[in-house]
Amino acid sequence: RELTIEDLPGVGDATAEKLRESGYDDIMTIAVASPKDLAEISGIAEGAAIKIINAARKYADVGNFETGEEILNKRKEIKKLTTGSSNLDNLLGGGLETQSITEFFGEFGSGKTQIMHQLAVNATMPVEKNGFDSDVLIIDTENTFRPERIIQMARAKDLDPDQTLERIHVARAYNSHHQILLAEKAADMAREYRIRLLIVDSLTSHFRSEYVGRGSLAERQQLLNRHMHDLLKFGTIYNAVIAVTNQVSANPAVFFGDPMNPIGGNIVGHTATFRIYLRKAKAGKRIARLIDSPYLPEGETVITITESGITD
Template sequence: MAETKKIEEGEEKITIEDLPGVGEATAEKLRENGYDDIMTLAVASPKDLSEIGGIAEGAAVKIIAAARKYADVGNFETGEEILERRKSIKKLTTGSKNLDDLLGGGLETQSITEFFGEFGSGKTQIMLQLAVNSTLPEENGGFDSDVLIIDTENTFRPERIIQMSKYKGLDPDTVLKRIHVARAYNSHHQILLAEKAADLSKEFDIKLLLVDSLTSHFRSEYMGRGSLAERQQLLNRHMHDLLKFGTINNAVIAVTNQVSARPDIFFGDPMTPIGGNIVGHTATFRIYLRKSKGGKRIARLIDSPYLPEGETVIQLSEDGIMDGS
């Protein structure tokens, strides 16, 4: 096999078989697990690659090193180049102008937006509304795309999709056909579904991936301080799989999260989202939902790379999510 070198612009694009140490059998295993191009291999970890490909960790290190040379990983970019790349980012409407404005125009592609709050705060309703909205034409704030939902708590209700679709003037049957739902029965199944989402994206134009909820299985299966490190490690891997899907497919990733009360907080709101720093650092935008009077909910943006903190009022109704007065 030829010595690894950077491919000059205009030359033939290389495949993973061109990497030293990657034969047909190894390439097939890698592709089955989502490692189907040079960039995904370049940013892989040797341990994961070794387990998936059935190869020695030393060989995995050499494959990754070669992929990084081809992919030219690690170069710095100017701010101007990053600004140009960000022009490909799209925004998905929430159905509420107030909430869209709070998020700078809607939910961003290539990012994770987390909605957290107590039971009944409207998290699932927002997820269902986003699923409907993603099928809207782009001129109406949608993506005209299909949707993936990883449902961990059996909260998906097609009846709500029908109600929301009718209000938007959409054909409910068409919308339901564009929403692909998988029930996750435990945390490992949840992680596997996120990995397999890449396969479905080759068959359908997926521009929205929803996880409702992100942490419920991890919270129930890994209890106590003794299992905290393992839980956080798995959760970290899961969130980065989701983010990778969003980046590769220029898709919105939206997740819900639960809260718990911190007994050491005596003043202010004691509620804090599950998942600690792993979720906090990986989620790009974080929205805290609180109940208000009637069907109203208060949505507060508590974390964003470039938007100020703020809050707004939204309305939950039979027709879906809309502005609260």
């Protein structure tokens, strides 16, 4: 039988429940946790947390070094999904990567939802046309999914609009817990359909409106953290692109430079591998800026939103 977290000495039912709620639901996750985080989340003393972590390290296979060659081989399975704009694809080194989370953040109307629609259409395209020949999951938290827009974009790519719509599966999330639940359920869908793209539009809106005030910030960040890790796990297991959107809030303390900050701060920033900041420009133009990429240079480019979708 596989060990569960209850098998760890010092983890009773109540502690196990708290750990699970915060996303520490297997031995490995606890083995690599920091004692301080674990203590804070489960309400145990830091000394006790250290003992639990040490026990978890004994059971978990933590010390796996891989050679650069092994990692390179794994990375060869990574596929890149086109955004429709070759400018933006180039900025991203070819498109959105599978096995990673790509976050688009920007003000209302900056084009985040438009890009999500385009990615959904592109993922359904045949491999010969640069697509993934895949079904798509969309978790829609703001009720902004529009099948009419999919039809326009599908026609522009010479795709059958009905067939395209059939491959895009949309779930409306009514609150943050529902959103988390839907992300967990995504795996059930992936067993039935070939899913290579999972979209959450928007990642943060429910969290932002439900957890207001300083007192609830820690809980919000914990839940967001867990949600992001669920998404990343899905991306890794199914070799899927994870695309999420995020709003910005103005930081009044910033006097120089751009005062707009993405919601969710470090938690979202650390888990998303690629972050793209969208700004409005003239007419249908948008400026897309790549931020904090692990191996691509920072930079920006211009994309256009038209009736046919996202282009240069």
